[in-house]
Amino acid sequence: MPDFIRAAGLGLLSLPMMAISISNTAHANASPIATGSPTDLAYPNIDHGLNESFYPDEATTAKNIADIIEKSIRKEYSTGIALRDAHPKAHGCVRAEFKIDEALPKNLAQGIFLPGKTYPAWIRFSSGSSNAKQADIKKDARGMAIKLLAVPGEKLLNDEMSTQDFIMINHPVFFVNDPARYMAFMQDINSDSLLKKLHIPFALGAKGTWIALNTRNKISDPLQTRYWSMVPYQLGTGADRQAIKYSAQACSTVTDPIPHTPHNNFLRENLRNHLQKSEACMEFLVQPRTSNSMSVEDSMTEWPESEAPFYKVATIRFPQQVFDTPEQNKFCENLSFTPWHTLPEHRPLGVINRMRKVIYERISQLRHEMNSTQRVEPH
Numbered sequence: 226m227p228d229f230i231r232a233a234g235l236g237l238l239s240l241p242m243m244a245i246s247i248s249n250t251a252h253a254n255a256s257p258i259a260t261g262s263p264t265d266l267a268y269p270n271i272d273h274g275l276n277e278s279f280y281p282d283e284a285t286t287a288k289n290i291a292d293i294i295e296k297s298i299r300k301e302y303s304t305g306i307a308l309r310d311a312h313p314k315a316h317g318c319v320r321a322e323f324k325i326d327e328a329l330p331k332n333l334a335q336g337i338f339l340p341g342k343t344y345p346a347w348i349r350f351s352s353g354s355s356n357a358k359q360a361d362i363k364k365d366a367r368g369m370a371i372k373l374l375a376v377p378g379e380k381l382l383n384d385e386m387s388t389q390d391f392i393m394i395n396h397p398v399f400f401v402n403d404p405a406r407y408m409a410f411m412q413d414i415n416s417d418s419l420l421k422k423l424h425i426p427f428a429l430g431a432k433g434t435w436i437a438l439n440t441r442n443k444i445s446d447p448l449q450t451r452y453w454s455m456v457p458y459q460l461g462t463g464a465d466r467q468a469i470k471y472s473a474q475a476c477s478t479v480t481d482p483i484p485h486t487p488h489n490n491f492l493r494e495n496l497r498n499h500l501q502k503s504e505a506c507m508e509f510l511v512q513p514r515t516s517n518s519m520s521v522e523d524s525m526t527e528w529p530e531s532e533a534p535f536y537k538v539a540t541i542r543f544p545q546q547v548f549d550t551p552e553q554n555k556f557c558e559n560l561s562f563t564p565w566h567t568l569p570e571h572r573p574l575g576v577i578n579r580m581r582k583v584i585y586e587r588i589s590q591l592r593h594e595m596n597s598t599q600r601v602e603p604h
């Protein structure tokens with residue numbers, strides 16, 4: 226397969242696309258998700274007040290995309306353990322504390338952002354390529370998925386009762402908005418025909434292809450890059466609710482060099498060595514939209530930081546720890562992250578997030594079913 230095609234897929238789309246005390250043998254507590262708990266596959270509605278608007282037939286397109294992903298997973302993992310369709314390669318699942326800043330302005334002190342509060346968290350670092358064996362030295366999108374625990378309040382999905390997820394990639398914008406383009410891209414990338422693969426840049430358009438290529442990058446340590454939500458979220462409820470994006474970055478600007486003779490899984494090795502030697506720290510930032518011209522439906526255009534600055538709302542502390550055990554790696558593989566594991570105060574916005582609601586739920590269920598594993602809610 227020509228490199229560009231893999232590049233354009235960037236694994237993003239598989240291609241398509243605590244206890245806070247840290248023990249050395251991390252034992253993960255988890256409860257099975259109640260059998261028979263109703264799965265919420267209803268397509269989300271839109272919030273006109275925050276300028277959301279539907280694309281034609283987007284709910285049907287989301288279902289069709291989920292069908293394509295399902296087919297590709299069934300084919301790829303007809304034997305062995307079924308992995309995630311996107312971001313199947315984990316560099317580690319680590320424990321963290323997510324501590325909200327002591328003083329926050331009222332417009333940011335919403336939902337989980339209660340000044341001074343600390344949540345235990347699991348954080349999964351990953352690479353985007355659908356090839357779980359890809360060497361870490363290859364350019365790729367890098368993921369950071371945060372799952373806060375012990376979060377009180379009713380959530381938008383009912384499969385996890387006490388969690389709040391934040392999912393990010395280390396690039397500020399996503400490479401597609403229009404569900405029809407995304408669908409065409411998925412058909413092309415999942416086809417065996419070379420002609421279809423050559424069609425990918427036409428499916429994505431010039432801007433989408435440019436973003437897809439630029440989302441791929443090399444890093445030396447998952448704790449030393451900056452991540453963005455790429456797509457927008459609500460903050461708060463009622464008349465004062467606003468649209469925001471979020472981001473996480475290292476507390477220090479020090480970055481280690483890329484190794485000269487990199488092992489296949491050097492990102493896992495570097496993360497392991499880093500956290501075995503010392504604790505680490507990241508900042509969690511929120512970017513409120515400052516003008517309606519910053520669209521919630523267009524995730525291909527950055528909200529310029531010069532016009533809409535990010536504000537720090539929390540510190541993520543990674544205690545010194547040993548995370549790379551077979552038990553913890555297995556636990557991590559069985560977790561399910563989705564932007565819809567959330568309080569209503571952080572409701573996902575925009576077409577990409579609406580489609581993710583039905584797609585992530587379906588694909589997580591599928592891989593658990595194929596592996597005969599129960600889906601679990603960690604605590």
Ligand code: HEM
Pocket residue numbers: 237238241242290294308309310311312349350351367368369370392393394399407453454455456560561562577580581584585588589592
């Ligand atoms: C319509 C667009 C998208 C589709 C179809 C899609 C699809 C998927 C799927 C199927 C999974 C695996 C779910 C599972 O098995 O549990 C996944 C995981 C993931 N996606 Fe997306 N995705 C989309 C957009 C995005 C965006 C905008 C981001 C940016 C933050 C993103 C970041 C991630 C990350 C980091 C993971 C891994 C989460 C983990 O560690 O478990 N995706 N995606």
